[in-house]
Amino acid sequence: MIRSELDLNYVDEIVVQCGTRREAVVPILQAIQRHYRYLPQPALMRVCELTEITPADITGVSTFYTHFRHQPVGRHVIHVCEGTACHVKGAELVRDAVALHLGLAPGQDTDARGEFTLQSVACLGCCTLAPVVQIDDVTYGRVSPRSVPQMVAEERHARSAPPAAARPAPNSRPGELGEIRIGLGSCCQAQGSGRVHDEILAVLSESGAPAAVKRVGCIGMCHQTPLVQLITPAGESRFFSHVRPEDVRSIVLRHFRPPGLVRRLGYRFARWLDAFYSNEADDAVESHALDVGGQAVCGFLGPQKHIATECCGDLDPLDLDEYLRHDGFAALRRCLRELDPPSIVDEVRRSGLRGRGGGGFPTYIKWQKARAAAGDTKYVVCNGDEGDPGAFMDRMLLESFPYRVIEGMAIAALAIGAQEAIFYIRDEYPLAVARIREALERCEQHALIGAGILGSGLNVKFRVAEGAGAFICGEETALINSLEGRRGTPTLRPPYPVETGLWDRPTLINNVETLACLPWIFRHGGDQFAQLGTGASKGTKVFALAGKVVRGGLIEVAMGITLRQIVYDIGGGALPGRTFKAVQVGGPSGGCVPASLADTPVDYEALVQVGAIMGSGGLVVLDNTDCMVDIARYFLRFTQEQSCGKCTLCRIGTKRMLEIMDRICTGQGRPGDLEQLEQLAHSVAAGSICGLGKTAPNPVLSTLKYFRDEYEAHLQGKCPAGKCAALIRYEINQACIGCTLCAQHCPVHAIPLTPYRRHAVNMDLCTRCDTCRQVCPMQAVDVVS
Amino acid sequence: MPTLTIDGQQVEVPAGATVLEAAEKLGIEIPALCFLQGYEPSTSCLVCVVRNRQTGQYVPACATRVVDGMEIDNATEAVSAMRRTALELLLSDHVGDCLAPCFFACPAHMDIPLMLRQIGEHNLREAIATIKQDIALPAVLGRVCPKPCEKGCRRNAADNPVAVCELKRFVADADLASGDPYQPACQPDSGKRVAIVGAGPTGLAAAYYLRRLGHACVLIDRQAQAGGRLRTEPTPEELPAAVLEAEIAQILRLGVETRWNTAVADQADLDRLCDSFDAVLLACGAVEPEQIAAWGLAATRRGIEVDRNTYQTQRPGLFAAGNIFRRKALVVRSTADGKEAAQTMDQYVSGRAVRGPGRPFSSRIHRLTSDEMQEFLAGAGAACHSTPAAGETYSDAAAAEQSNRCLACGCVAHGSCKLERYAILYQADATRYEGQRRPYEVIGRHAAVLFEPGKCIKCELCVKIAAGAQEPLGLTFVGRGFDVKLRVPFGGDMDAALSKVAAECVAACPTAALQFARHATTHPEDRCAAD
Numbered sequence A: 001m002i003r004s005e006l007d008l009n010y011v012d013e014i015v016v017q018c019g020t021r022r023e024a025v026v027p028i029l030q031a032i033q034r035h036y037r038y039l040p041q042p043a044l045m046r047v048c049e050l051t052e053i054t055p056a057d058i059t060g061v062s063t064f065y066t067h068f069r070h071q072p073v074g075r076h077v078i079h080v081c082e083g084t085a086c087h088v089k090g091a092e093l094v095r096d097a098v099a100l101h102l103g104l105a106p107g108q109d110t111d112a113r114g115e116f117t118l119q120s121v122a123c124l125g126c127c128t129l130a131p132v133v134q135i136d137d138v139t140y141g142r143v144s145p146r147s148v149p150q151m152v153a154e155e156r157h158a159r160s161a162p163p164a165a166a167r168p169a170p171n172s173r174p175g176e177l178g179e180i181r182i183g184l185g186s187c188c189q190a191q192g193s194g195r196v197h198d199e200i201l202a203v204l205s206e207s208g209a210p211a212a213v214k215r216v217g218c219i220g221m222c223h224q225t226p227l228v229q230l231i232t233p234a235g236e237s238r239f240f241s242h243v244r245p246e247d248v249r250s251i252v253l254r255h256f257r258p259p260g261l262v263r264r265l266g267y268r269f270a271r272w273l274d275a276f277y278s279n280e281a282d283d284a285v286e287s288h289a290l291d292v293g294g295q296a297v298c299g300f301l302g303p304q305k306h307i308a309t310e311c312c313g314d315l316d317p318l319d320l321d322e323y324l325r326h327d328g329f330a331a332l333r334r335c336l337r338e339l340d341p342p343s344i345v346d347e348v349r350r351s352g353l354r355g356r357g358g359g360g361f362p363t364y365i366k367w368q369k370a371r372a373a374a375g376d377t378k379y380v381v382c383n384g385d386e387g388d389p390g391a392f393m394d395r396m397l398l399e400s401f402p403y404r405v406i407e408g409m410a411i412a413a414l415a416i417g418a419q420e421a422i423f424y425i426r427d428e429y430p431l432a433v434a435r436i437r438e439a440l441e442r443c444e445q446h447a448l449i450g451a452g453i454l455g456s457g458l459n460v461k462f463r464v465a466e467g468a469g470a471f472i473c474g475e476e477t478a479l480i481n482s483l484e485g486r487r488g489t490p491t492l493r494p495p496y497p498v499e500t501g502l503w504d505r506p507t508l509i510n511n512v513e514t515l516a517c518l519p520w521i522f523r524h525g526g527d528q529f530a531q532l533g534t535g536a537s538k539g540t541k542v543f544a545l546a547g548k549v550v551r552g553g554l555i556e557v558a559m560g561i562t563l564r565q566i567v568y569d570i571g572g573g574a575l576p577g578r579t580f581k582a583v584q585v586g587g588p589s590g591g592c593v594p595a596s597l598a599d600t601p602v603d604y605e606a607l608v609q610v611g612a613i614m615g616s617g618g619l620v621v622l623d624n625t626d627c628m629v630d631i632a633r634y635f636l637r638f639t640q641e642q643s644c645g646k647c648t649l650c651r652i653g654t655k656r657m658l659e660i661m662d663r664i665c666t667g668q669g670r671p672g673d674l675e676q677l678e679q680l681a682h683s684v685a686a687g688s689i690c691g692l693g694k695t696a697p698n699p700v701l702s703t704l705k706y707f708r709d710e711y712e713a714h715l716q717g718k719c720p721a722g723k724c725a726a727l728i729r730y731e732i733n734q735a736c737i738g739c740t741l742c743a744q745h746c747p748v749h750a751i752p753l754t755p756y757r758r759h760a761v762n763m764d765l766c767t768r769c770d771t772c773r774q775v776c777p778m779q780a781v782d783v784v785s
Numbered sequence B: 001m002p003t004l005t006i007d008g009q010q011v012e013v014p015a016g017a018t019v020l021e022a023a024e025k026l027g028i029e030i031p032a033l034c035f036l037q038g039y040e041p042s043t044s045c046l047v048c049v050v051r052n053r054q055t056g057q058y059v060p061a062c063a064t065r066v067v068d069g070m071e072i073d074n075a076t077e078a079v080s081a082m083r084r085t086a087l088e089l090l091l092s093d094h095v096g097d098c099l100a101p102c103f104f105a106c107p108a109h110m111d112i113p114l115m116l117r118q119i120g121e122h123n124l125r126e127a128i129a130t131i132k133q134d135i136a137l138p139a140v141l142g143r144v145c146p147k148p149c150e151k152g153c154r155r156n157a158a159d160n161p162v163a164v165c166e167l168k169r170f171v172a173d174a175d176l177a178s179g180d181p182y183q184p185a186c187q188p189d190s191g192k193r194v195a196i197v198g199a200g201p202t203g204l205a206a207a208y209y210l211r212r213l214g215h216a217c218v219l220i221d222r223q224a225q226a227g228g229r230l231r232t233e234p235t236p237e238e239l240p241a242a243v244l245e246a247e248i249a250q251i252l253r254l255g256v257e258t259r260w261n262t263a264v265a266d267q268a269d270l271d272r273l274c275d276s277f278d279a280v281l282l283a284c285g286a287v288e289p290e291q292i293a294a295w296g297l298a299a300t301r302r303g304i305e306v307d308r309n310t311y312q313t314q315r316p317g318l319f320a321a322g323n324i325f326r327r328k329a330l331v332v333r334s335t336a337d338g339k340e341a342a343q344t345m346d347q348y349v350s351g352r353a354v355r356g357p358g359r360p361f362s363s364r365i366h367r368l369t370s371d372e373m374q375e376f377l378a379g380a381g382a383a384c385h386s387t388p389a390a391g392e393t394y395s396d397a398a399a400a401e402q403s404n405r406c407l408a409c410g411c412v413a414h415g416s417c418k419l420e421r422y423a424i425l426y427q428a429d430a431t432r433y434e435g436q437r438r439p440y441e442v443i444g445r446h447a448a449v450l451f452e453p454g455k456c457i458k459c460e461l462c463v464k465i466a467a468g469a470q471e472p473l474g475l476t477f478v479g480r481g482f483d484v485k486l487r488v489p490f491g492g493d494m495d496a497a498l499s500k501v502a503a504e505c506v507a508a509c510p511t512a513a514l515q516f517a518r519h520a521t522t523h524p525e526d527r528c529a530a531d
């Protein structure tokens, strides 16, 4: 991509499109990067010539957000997710394996041929499929160091093949007798649902089987994806889980027998027509069938209460008519026709709704303040920057229920008198962005938003802004700075955004889930909502349940349910042979609740009491193979990397804390380290300017509180869970039969090939990638600390 | 108009005022590094934290608006601890030496780089004043000292140390030979009287500095003259008697009363002294345990028991310094002891808290990589170096040239730096938090404005000043988090970035991160005098 004379005409074009104001800087940079695959300096200088953006602004902004590159990028980008779920499932090993496979030297991110660039990303939002790797726009789930070479090879191959024909529009044949529903959220696609969907369409069109395909939003059962639901003409419903493309024919044709079968006998898969009526094919079909009445489904869905995720798995995310049929926009209509703004706020008050973005601030108070704030120009912002590693609730809501979130935003705008509503969505969620954009367009066509909402005189303009890779921009004051085209650093509150927000105007910022609860509240009444939950925590909460549980996924539960119920009843408990040790609640701002306190209810105050927080909804279950020191270090590393760098306590304090944690995890800990760590943790929490710094020490403090013995073991050079690479060794025990599998798979050849004899690991070469232990059929590989 | 209390003191301020402004109105100083009147607060340094008593929260005073009825804690230990932590964290990520390595290597803590600069500027009169600020016997030490300062000299690692000791001797000799040797001004008579037992290097130094501080001194010795071990340890070749006599005379000329041939043999003698003086210093060199017992004092293995910070014995008003408690120490150590004992005794007789001379605060770089050494060498005036042959003395030009080899390791902001000032005020320990150190670099070596990234505390003031003045290029932060750096956009240089407001930025920078270059003041004729 290096050209001696860069063609800058594109820059001129993009400036015409995005405008010349300072706030256009991020969209302009995004466009330039899409075009040139990085940000060439001449292009940035050209932007400064053409716009009011200064050299200092463009340099500061383009280096603040991690998605901007100042060096040419490889033709394909491999993103390795470093979210929590992926971390506990070995993402680091995967990243090392990719680097090794591409032959990257330390500090290098692009291979010599300029083909692939390796990048780490914060949670890709497919945690139940951890570890996750995304190559360009294709997501791979459950990657292991072992599967890396194949994955890269597949990708090379796919790139050389002509692009697959565009996927036909879904729901192309409405009104037919049967229906095949398939989830096409990011998680599902990562697990191959896209290919299953294509295959279903192919089978239907080839065979003429009488069924319509329906793309539906997330049902939350990520552990079962690709998940296909069949609704027979008789209305009977069956679920099939973990469906592979090759299973599709038998599943479909068995339920929807093509008409005039005989007529089509010449057609090319007639050769196994026989087969799918045989027992053999039955097995294939039945092995994927999911017993809806059984524990797996009932246990998972039973204890849930769907409000923000109402109708999950039933609705086509973008089918506006369907949403309207399901009482969509009835809440907005009620607000417009029956309520005035004060009574809208009052309904929210009665619901007891509190912010779902982490803080838990009573929503109605914010609304009241925004309403009362002086000024005619006001804004509503939907905070969709969800960046907590291990959390993907908001992504799912945006992808699956775009209309619901839009409706919630419209109600909020109505309540406070805002004329502009802005979605701020992180750019790691391209599907969410696309669906919201499309949904907005359709709403506008139906006069549901924009000028003259639902025939009223109201005018609320909606738009979408995309983040560019900065977790801190989820913090509301940083978000505003980002929207204004500045570096996304927080500012001290007060003043709060409801008084002085975007362009110094009153700005109401609410989380996606908070907004998604509103339509239900206004259809059923705030009192109904308040009947769910506990004293001060009302309604439901959506969680991303991931980590070491049998059934991970997206769940929505009534407040007050205990962590134990979530882990055991919904999640099906620990994995076979493991013991449940703790739940990490609230991500990098939260804490680890030990199994002994698992009866803690989901309640804002109760969780704080045990050293965690409600947070945005990440729930990562940890078992005996998880090292709590490593978990704390992982979260601290996350916040340390995401610190905006503005205030001393957070910028340097988290770094010093992390250095101590690194020492401890690598066996370099010293006496006094734990005390200094604790002292720093308290200072950082007390002295940081924004929520990131204030909560960053929580994972450390909570693990120090409940698992201090593990820290002390590390100081003695031992990692009890066998996780910390510097403190463990791989040994091969007597069970070894000399099958050579480990030696063949070891990526660094640390195991000499000695057929039929007991193998041995050369610890000087071993990178602790764990491959040998995973491939060994005899469980002959031990991790020793 | 809202009213608040700070440390219990009530004040009314205009609406919208900050806690910092309210404190100012009360005459309470709140430390602030990243705040500049006329600009939006950066809320970056967090050194200005105060505690809101009602919420229990720590908030930056510079940006927190007063709310009526607010109660603010400022002078509590908890608030000081938070400020100290902020300062210590800043210092843990700071690359600079407030004071040069030679300062710490010299037991007398002489300001060596200052002396060298003065020699380089041919200003020997100022140089001798600098020397005598800390060393009472420079011509003597210039001959007998084993030069620990030169071992600690940073330049030692590159080629050879700066010849600090010989240059000091050169200055002292020139001073003595001038016919009008330097005499410091003594402070007005304090009315306090001090007795010093022992007229060796320790006692002489103590007498010199006590006199400078305005106290009457009586110097007592068993011998018939001053000098102590300086008369026996060095050979006459090493230390000619004339030099010793001349320097002793300089000290006694300050008005020191002497009592020669007088022994302080036992406790009764000591009691008499203690009764008739405001303070007494024992400085009679190494003594036997029996002698200590005879004085009725406690002994350790090496000698008299003293508090090593304050030189106090367990007997009030009685101090001890030098080999009387160290047994065997360098002459320079003894003269340093004499000076420090004088400082503590001054505290004692004037009724102040007796804290001792105190350890000066300094951020320190410690070991340099070779690249970093190149940075320092690039800043040194002259690279060529010559030493006079043995037995010969320096010419003025050769001395200046040698002096200009000094890398000026100490920080140009020493004494005016806000970070240093608050670090001293809050007793910050620059080494409390260890961590990865950044490289020492100087950006814009040949520009008018130098930038030392390692000293930048990311206060954002220069960025704001440049933006406010609509500098065409200006400054910005690049990156974020721990790796955030101040940079000129598009790889430009500092002079281009600050075409209009360089002076404002340098003045506002709370540290030495931004500074005007002080190009070498070497006289052209000094360059390569040895060629």
Ligand SMILES: Cc1cc2nc3c(=O)[nH]c(=O)nc-3n(C[C@H](O)[C@H](O)[C@H](O)COP(=O)(O)O)c2cc1C
Pocket (backbone or CB within 6 Å): A354, A355, A356, A357, A358, A359, A360, A361, A363, A383, A384, A385, A386, A387, A388, A471, A472, A473, A474, A475, A476, A477, A509, A510, A511, A512, A514, A515, A616, A690, A691, A692
């Ligand atoms: C570091 C940090 C990151 C945050 N990220 C998000 C986020 O991704 N989404 C979100 O809704 N709120 C996030 N918040 C909370 C927001 O600042 C704000 O409180 C929230 O959007 C308000 O909406 P709510 O009242 O509906 O919860 C974050 C806060 C901090 C301190």
Ligand code: SF4
Pocket (backbone or CB within 6 Å): A472, A489, A490, A642, A643, A644, A645, A646, A647, A648, A650, A651, A688, A689, A690, A691, A692, A693, A694
């Ligand atoms: S606490 Fe951290 S993220 Fe927040 S403003 Fe300070 S440095 Fe930035």
Ligand code: SF4
Pocket (backbone or CB within 6 Å): A732, A735, A736, A737, A738, A739, A740, A741, A742, A743, A758, A759, A772, A775, A776, A777, A778, A779, A780, A781
């Ligand atoms: S894979 Fe297991 S059984 Fe096979 S050689 Fe390795 S250790 Fe032995």
Ligand code: SF4
Pocket (backbone or CB within 6 Å): B094, B095, B096, B097, B098, B099, B362, B363, B411, B412, B413, B414, B415, B417, B418, B419, B420, B455, B511, B512, B513
């Ligand atoms: S900038 Fe200040 S703290 Fe840093 S070395 Fe210089 S004087 Fe010391």
Ligand code: SF4
Pocket (backbone or CB within 6 Å): B100, B101, B102, B103, B112, B113, B152, B153, B154, B155, B162, B164, B405, B406, B407, B408, B409, B410
């Ligand atoms: S170079 Fe100069 S300032 Fe540095 S240590 Fe040596 S004499 Fe001191």
Ligand code: SF4
Pocket (backbone or CB within 6 Å): B455, B456, B457, B458, B459, B460, B461, B462, B463, B486, B505, B508, B509, B510, B511, B513, B514
């Ligand atoms: S260089 Fe600028 S940002 Fe850094 S300390 Fe000085 S004024 Fe502050």
Ligand code: FES
Pocket (backbone or CB within 6 Å): A081, A082, A083, A084, A085, A086, A087, A123, A124, A125, A126, A127, A128, A130, A131, A132, A389, A390, A391
């Ligand atoms: S997708 Fe990797 S942690 Fe969420």
Ligand code: FES
Pocket (backbone or CB within 6 Å): B031, B032, B033, B034, B035, B041, B042, B043, B044, B045, B046, B047, B048, B049, B060, B061, B062, B063
């Ligand atoms: S934060 Fe207030 S002066 Fe720096």
